[in-house]
Amino acid sequence: xxxxxxxxxxxxxxxxxxxxxxKTSEIFASPFSLPAEWQVQNYVEAWQTAGIGKYFFNTVIVxxxxxxxxxxxxxMCAYVLARYVFPGSRAIYILMLAGLTFPVFLAIVPLxxxxxxxxxxxxxxxxxxxxxxxxxxxxxxxxxxFFKALPSEIAEAAQIDGAGEWRTxxxxxxPMAKPGLASVAIFNFLGLWNQYLIPVAINTNRNNYxxxxxxxxYAGQMGYAVNFGALFAAAIIVVVPxxxxxxxxxxxLQGSVSAGTMK
Amino acid sequence: MAVFLxxxxxxxxxxVISPFVQAVYYSMTSWGGFDNNMPFVGxxxxxxxxxxxxxxxxxxxxxxxxxFLPVITVILSLILATLVTIGGSSRGQIKxxxxxxxxxVISFFPYVIPAVVIGIIWQQIFNPDNGLLNGILTxxxxxxxxxxxxxxxxxxxMVASMFVIVWGFVGFYxxxxxxxIKGIPAETFEAARIDGAGRFRTAISIxxxxxRDNIQTAYVYMxxxxxxxxxxxxxLNSTGGPENSTLVMSQKLFSTAFTKNxxxxxxxxxxxxxxxxxxxxALVFLVNxxxxxxxxVSE
Numbered sequence: 001x002x003x004x005x006x007x008x009x010x011x012x013x014x015x016x017x018x019x020x021x022x023k024t025s026e027i028f029a030s031p032f033s034l035p036a037e038w039q040v041q042n043y044v045e046a047w048q049t050a051g052i053g054k055y056f057f058n059t060v061i062v063x064x065x066x067x068x069x070x071x072x073x074x075x076m077c078a079y080v081l082a083r084y085v086f087p088g089s090r091a092i093y094i095l096m097l098a099g100l101t102f103p104v105f106l107a108i109v110p111l112x113x114x115x116x117x118x119x120x121x122x123x124x125x126x127x128x129x130x131x132x133x134x135x136x137x138x139x140x141x142x143x144x145x146f147f148k149a150l151p152s153e154i155a156e157a158a159q160i161d162g163a164g165e166w167r168t169x170x171x172x173x174x175p176m177a178k179p180g181l182a183s184v185a186i187f188n189f190l191g192l193w194n195q196y197l198i199p200v201a202i203n204t205n206r207n208n209y210x211x212x213x214x215x216x217x218y219a220g221q222m223g224y225a226v227n228f229g230a231l232f233a234a235a236i237i238v239v240v241p242x243x244x245x246x247x248x249x250x251x252x253l254q255g256s257v258s259a260g261t262m263k
Numbered sequence: 264m265a266v267f268l269x270x271x272x273x274x275x276x277x278x279v280i281s282p283f284v285q286a287v288y289y290s291m292t293s294w295g296g297f298d299n300n301m302p303f304v305g306x307x308x309x310x311x312x313x314x315x316x317x318x319x320x321x322x323x324x325x326x327x328x329x330x331f332l333p334v335i336t337v338i339l340s341l342i343l344a345t346l347v348t349i350g351g352s353s354r355g356q357i358k359x360x361x362x363x364x365x366x367x368v369i370s371f372f373p374y375v376i377p378a379v380v381i382g383i384i385w386q387q388i389f390n391p392d393n394g395l396l397n398g399i400l401t402x403x404x405x406x407x408x409x410x411x412x413x414x415x416x417x418x419x420x421m422v423a424s425m426f427v428i429v430w431g432f433v434g435f436y437x438x439x440x441x442x443x444i445k446g447i448p449a450e451t452f453e454a455a456r457i458d459g460a461g462r463f464r465t466a467i468s469i470x471x472x473x474x475r476d477n478i479q480t481a482y483v484y485m486x487x488x489x490x491x492x493x494x495x496x497x498x499l500n501s502t503g504g505p506e507n508s509t510l511v512m513s514q515k516l517f518s519t520a521f522t523k524n525x526x527x528x529x530x531x532x533x534x535x536x537x538x539x540x541x542x543x544x545a546l547v548f549l550v551n552x553x554x555x556x557x558x559x560v561s562e
Contacts, residue, residue, distance in 0.1 A: 002346050002366045008430070009372055015395050016384050031398030073271035080268040092272065099279045103491060103540055105513050106533035107282035109289065109520050114282060133278035136271055169267070194377040196494045197513075201521065212379040216498055219383045228393070235380045246375040250368060253375075254438050 013239075020232035027228050039229055046218075046234035054207070055214030056237070062124055062210055063192045066131035071185055073132065074139030075177065079169060081140065082147035083155070093144075099137035108201050115202050122205040130198055135188050142187075146180035147173070186245070186253050193242060211238050290531035295524055308531035318532070320507045321515040322539075324421070325490055328511065329543055332428055332489035333482045340433045341478070343370060344440035345466045349452055357452045367441065370434040378431060382498030385427040389413035389499075417505040424499050424509050428492065436481050443474040479551045486543050490536065493517065512536050 019027050020042055022035040047053040081093055111130065112121065120126030150173065158172045174181070196212045203210070209217070215234050246253065290308055292301040312318050347367055351358040360366075373381060388395040391412040400408035413423045447470070455465045471478070493513035496503075503510030512532060520529035 002343060002360060002362075005343060005433070006366055006369045009369055009434075012384055012388055012395065013372070015388070019387075028393040031393060031395045032402070073274070076267040077271040092268075095280065096275070098283075099275065101541070101544070102283055102537050103487070103513075103533070105491065105493070105516055106286045106530075106537045107279065108517075109526050109530050109533065110282035110285035111278065112520075114278065129274065130278055133274050136275050136279070140271075165267075190375055194379075196377075196379050197517075201517070212377050212494075215383065216379050219386070219498065220501060228387075231383070232387070235383055238380050239376050242375045242377065243372070246371070250371075254367070254371065254442075 020236045022229050024228045042229040042233035045230040050218045052234045055209045055211045059210040062127050066128045070132045070135045078140045078143035079147050082144050096137040127203050142184045146177050286530040286533050290534045292527045294527040308528050321510045321512045325512045328489040329486045333485040336485050340436035343437045348444040373431045374435040378494040381431045382495050417508040420504040420508045428495050443477040483544050483547050
């Protein structure tokens with residue numbers, strides 16, 4: 001049973017990889033045969049003609065900025081909520097929970113007009129800020145329990161030693177939360193890298209496409225005249241960075257799946 | 264401290280909470296979009312939705328997904344997780360099957376692949392002319408499947424699409440359940456074994472009751488995901504499939520808003536989708552509570 005499932009996972013991926021080196025005519029001739037000539041050309045075509053290279057670059061920028069911002073803001077917010085009790089702190093916590101429960105679809109139409117009104121529709125900064133906003137509740141929840149578990153004596157000691165609130169947070173508390181931060185960061189990276197609905201709705205300028213919408217658009221215009229090999233190559237290009245991330249951080253990621261969903 | 268909390272909170276309120284609230288208001292207008300003319304129409308949009316046959320088909324399809332996807336995904340991932348953790352030899356220490364670590368890594372693969380790419384890969388596998396599936400089926404002598412359009416036939420389109428979603432998520436829940444099962448003390452399993460329980464019996468009477476809260480969490484997550492399903496469905500069959508057989512609410516909402524510019528109506532669909540999502544979660548919690556599960560596992 002296990003090996004059957006492993007095959008069910010691996011065969012489609014192997015087939016995709018193999019097809020990415022074939023000519024379209026070969027793909028149609030037989031799904032199994034090895035490519036007669038390895039078409040590295042497919043990758044060039046996907047990268048340039050299909051625009052995957054450009055979309056890749058956009059994605060790196062958007063995900064990179066959004067990730068850094070959401071980690072900093074999320075950590076600050078979680079820190080305050082976890083360590084200070086004040087009127088309304090519970091309400092804020094529940095408000096965050098609501099953001100996790102409601103479907104993004106409910107928000108998507110008004111979101112479009114909010115961005116339009118502030119002039120950020122179809123821009124990368126607009127996309128970044130929305131990514132940050134929607135990744136925030138998950139980040140806060142995950143880190144909330146983390147900060148809660150840190151001993152408060154250390155923060156007090158830092159304050160007695162004369163560190164201000166900013167210093168206490170950035171130089172003392174934040175480094176202690178590193179394992180938690182790393183887990184959330186990996187999760188957010190995957191989530192943002194894979195994001196599709198938000199860019200499709202609020203980022204419709206072709207030059208600003210991110211990978212997921214770029215490759216979907218490319219697949220959508222697939223007709224008979226188009227290069228299927230290049231489509232497979234594009235798929236491989238999109239998958240490779242996340243697979244590398246996964247293999248590097250495999251243990252941490254699997255650990256955070258359980259930590260993040262079992263609180 | 265005000266900055267620490269204020270800045271993230273402001274972003275969150277403007278871009279997450281306020282759109283949710285606005286959507287509820289817009290759902291009661293006949294707003295067409297690009298002008299400021301927003302006539303208030305009360306519940307007219309909702310009445311219209313419930314008389315719209317195609318929207319009701321999309322509701323039905325979404326509900327079908329929410330009913331079947333969690334069941335299939337949870338059962339399959341539970342079986343795989345059990346095999347990896349306690350499915351090994353019934354002599355000696357309690358352990359998983361041989362190569363458990365390898366299977367754990369491989370199974371998680373699809374979860375990290377972007378959903379769009381999963382959709383594209385499987386769309387090609389199901390491709391009637393050059394797809395892998397028909398290639399395999401005709402290869403083993405089932406010539407009837409030559410050129411069979413898996414996603415283009417109303418009888419198979421939904422099942423094929425559901426399979427793709429399950430494929431993408433089983434690994435995630437498998438890891439979740441593995442962690443939960445590992446949290447059960449080994450003595451519990453050893454005691455069951457001494458009492459003569461086989462592997463199957465152990466799984467049913469020991470594992471499942473002990474990790475039922477994790478199963479509930481998984482069930483709710485997967486159900487919420489199934490009610491969305493936008494990426495998979497729109498990549499596999501962008502038009503909603505043959506005879507709308509794979510059209511889901513999220514797709515209908517998206518096209519109503521961004522191709523037809525009927526924003527008021529689209530927001531009403533969003534409210535219906537949110538309501539169904541909440542009802543679904545409430546039902547799962549209620550069933551778990553009534554059947555004796557512990558309370559408050561959501562936090």
